[in-house]
Amino acid sequence: MIPNILSIAGSDPSGGAGIQADIKAISANGGYAMAAVTGLTAQNTTGVRDVALVAPGMVAGQIAAIREDIRIDAVKIGMLGSAAIVEAVAGALAGLEAPVVLDPVMVAKGGDRLLAADAVAAVRDRLLPMATVLTPNLPEAADLLGGAEAGNRDAMAPQAAALRALGPSAVLLKGGHLSGADCPDLLETAGDALWLEGRRHATRNTHGTGCTLSAALATGLGHGRSLAGAARMAKAYVAAAIAAAGALGVGTGHGPVHHFHAMTTKETTA
Numbered sequence: 001m002i003p004n005i006l007s008i009a010g011s012d013p014s015g016g017a018g019i020q021a022d023i024k025a026i027s028a029n030g031g032y033a034m035a036a037v038t039g040l041t042a043q044n045t046t047g048v049r050d051v052a053l054v055a056p057g058m059v060a061g062q063i064a065a066i067r068e069d070i071r072i073d074a075v076k077i078g079m080l081g082s083a084a085i086v087e088a089v090a091g092a093l094a095g096l097e098a099p100v101v102l103d104p105v106m107v108a109k110g111g112d113r114l115l116a117a118d119a120v121a122a123v124r125d126r127l128l129p130m131a132t133v134l135t136p137n138l139p140e141a142a143d144l145l146g147g148a149e150a151g152n153r154d155a156m157a158p159q160a161a162a163l164r165a166l167g168p169s170a171v172l173l174k175g176g177h178l179s180g181a182d183c184p185d186l187l188e189t190a191g192d193a194l195w196l197e198g199r200r201h202a203t204r205n206t207h208g209t210g211c212t213l214s215a216a217l218a219t220g221l222g223h224g225r226s227l228a229g230a231a232r233m234a235k236a237y238v239a240a241a242i243a244a245a246g247a248l249g250v251g252t253g254h255g256p257v258h259h260f261h262a263m264t265t266k267e268t269t270a
């Protein structure tokens with residue numbers, strides 16, 4: 001069965017992040033992608049120029065329309081933008097029996113803030129308890145905890161545990177912001193911590209990696225994989241998409257990853 005995966009996130013007209021990246025990642029990993037748009041952005045690979053949020057009632061209405069007609073096998077939540085939209089999403093998802101992957105999108109790759117400061121508390125209070133797995137990077141984890149950013153593995157472990165104590169069933173703390181040749185991620189679950197190892201690729205083409213990872217993870221869960229299995233699959237998929245990004249020629253800044261690298265490789269070698 002092909003799982004139906006709902007992405008709740010903002011739009012990136014350049015196609016590398018947000019709803020566009022989610023649809024690509026879900027499709028590439030064998031899911032049927034659906035989308036509830038929370039905001040429009042004017043951005044490209046060099047940065048975000050403007051953001052216009054969708055009315056909270058319209059965000060809730062999109063989700064309600066899907067729930068009334070279509071089975072939802074997993075949900076990925078990305079950019080929300082405001083406390084009112086956080087509340088709308090939490091209310092619209094109430095009672096849904098499907099895995100929820102929460103990617104707490106707060107700051108874009110170029111440094112532009114995408115989540116208002118007053119909305120961080122709403123995410124903590126309303127969405128963290130609903131999340132099957134929270135997938136912050138190190139700056140986002142520090143923001144949610146109100147502390148300093150972790151600079152090494154030893155600092156990541158207590159932060160992952162502290163985040164899980166806020167309500168999500170599990171935390172996948174991404175270590176891509178660490179210095180060095182490795183990009184370790186830490187999957188923290190009840191009574192267990194699993195390190196997912198990875199090597200850093202020397203490339204600027206990392207636009208949308210967080211969106212892509214969380215969407216791929218949601219798709220894996222929608223397929224019925226275990227959390228650890230889905231996390232391993234998602235990390236391997238993103239690593240391969242980054243490694244193949246040089247085949248694309250998109251923009252002059254942080255270019256996108258190659259979501260359909262596997263399909264392109266098959267066509268090239270056929």
